[in-house]
Amino acid sequence: MKYHAAVKIPFFFLLFSFVTKPAVCQNSYASDSLILLSMMQTQQFAMQRKDLPTVMKPFADDASLVNPAGYFYANKKEIGEYYTTMNHLDTITYNYSSGNVDLKMLDGTNALIYYPWEMDWYNIKQPDKILYKEYGLMSIIAQKTNTMWRWTAITNQHTTEFFKELYDHKGTVTPRQ
Numbered sequence: 001m002k003y004h005a006a007v008k009i010p011f012f013f014l015l016f017s018f019v020t021k022p023a024v025c026q027n028s029y030a031s032d033s034l035i036l037l038s039m040m041q042t043q044q045f046a047m048q049r050k051d052l053p054t055v056m057k058p059f060a061d062d063a064s065l066v067n068p069a070g071y072f073y074a075n076k077k078e079i080g081e082y083y084t085t086m087n088h089l090d091t092i093t094y095n096y097s098s099g100n101v102d103l104k105m106l107d108g109t110n111a112l113i114y115y116p117w118e119m120d121w122y123n124i125k126q127p128d129k130i131l132y133k134e135y136g137l138m139s140i141i142a143q144k145t146n147t148m149w150r151w152t153a154i155t156n157q158h159t160t161e162f163f164k165e166l167y168d169h170k171g172t173v174t175p176r177q
Contacts, residue, residue: 060150113140
């Protein structure tokens with residue numbers, strides 16, 4: 001009887017750890033999701049204000065970015081130079097807006113983030129006249145290190161139109177003929 005009682009107690013703790021672990025992970029994911037969504041909101045407002053230090057804050061030092069034209073930037077310094085150039089043009093500037101953020105937690109330290117964006121470029125001397133509209137989708141891999149979330153890989157691609165919701169712009173598969 002003592003043997004069975006000794007086996008039951010560790011088994012109970014083992015079973016309890018499996019039952020409670022997902023709930024703990026879900027709470028952690030919820031907290032991390034809120035942190036990431038807050039980061040995204042801050043970054044998007046910073047893009048609207050052209051506040052470069054705040055725009056750059058979420059990037060890891062070794063982050064990489066592919067811009068909409070396909071050019072590769074290998075680290076935070078190069079990404080900062082790209083954004084600085086974009087924000088300090090002599091004759092044109094932009095109005096920035098973004099759609100809703102789609103966040104997918106992969107685990108406790110990795111997440112995928114997507115959001116659509118739009119930039120209306122205009123001549124600084126004629127702000128009412130839009131020169132061209134640019135639309136895109138930002139794809140971000142975020143990683144958590146020592147309780148801090150950072151963006152590590154960013155792909156920024158052009159789209160043919162602006163959309164608020166990622167799943168409203170979902171592609172369809174065309175069957176082969």
